[in-house]
Amino acid sequence: MKEWGRFLLIGTLSVVPLLVVIQVVLWLKSLSLSFFDFLSTYTNSSLYTAIVIVVALLFLIILGYFIEKTGRFFILSWIEYALEKIPAVRTIYSISKKITDMFMQNGDGSKKEVVLVEYPKDNVWVPAYVLNKYENTLVLFVPTSPNPTSGYTVIVDRKFILPTTLTLEEASKFIISMGADYIKKEEIAKKITEHQSK
Structure with a gap:
């Protein structure tokens, strides 16, 4: 039995x-x-x-x-200009646009960054999407498994993150599969080992 x-x-x-x-x-x-x-x-x-x-x-x-x-489309530009004149709608549209822009290429054609960050504590590494940056400060979105659309927005210093070559799609697969789809494991393991040896 x-x-x-x-x-x-x-x-x-x-x-x-x-x-x-x-x-x-x-x-x-x-x-x-x-x-x-x-x-x-x-x-x-x-x-x-x-x-x-x-x-x-x-x-x-x-x-x-x-x-x-x-990087732009003239019809959308006109619509955006009109929406920015309406106070309540402007806020909702601005936030939703920034969220969708996260999954698109940057204006210069470069891909959005995926990094590793120690969260929620030291020596626990999670993939995060770079939403914004200013000098050495990064705004990151740390998604949760198995739903990558929910998570936490954190602000960290660049020295506390590890850059990766992961794409948004690869990071999302890792999160949705709860780590079963462990892409670029050699690169990630090497970066973490190097960081810990410092």
Whole structure:
């Protein structure tokens, strides 16, 4: 019975990733159908709804292209300018824009930095995203597992962090997998060892 229980546990754990993928696909399908039905109530035609969706997707692709190449898009600039004139909306828009900008490239085309920081105490290292910096002071977002969108915002001196070559995607995989997806482990282990030997 003990072995059967172990086999059951192993079998269950082996299909969990597949079940998660199926659940996400079903959720996206449900969301897409709900959105399609919502649009159809206004257009009164499946053809017009499909055209609206295709045009919206093309617009987002063009928008992404211009933002990546130039860093700005004139239509968005006008909308941002108008929103900055409305006090309550300005604050909400500014905060949400800074959060989304964290996951995009910098204006010079460079990637956002991922560093290691000792948090919540010495000799405990966690990956963190660099949100902002001024001279030797860094503003970091320390995400929590398994949800990288929740976490803590901390301000630290540059001497307390270890730079890495991790990308946002690699760091997010590490956080979501709760460390099971241990990317660039040799580099990270070497940096921590070197730091401790100082």
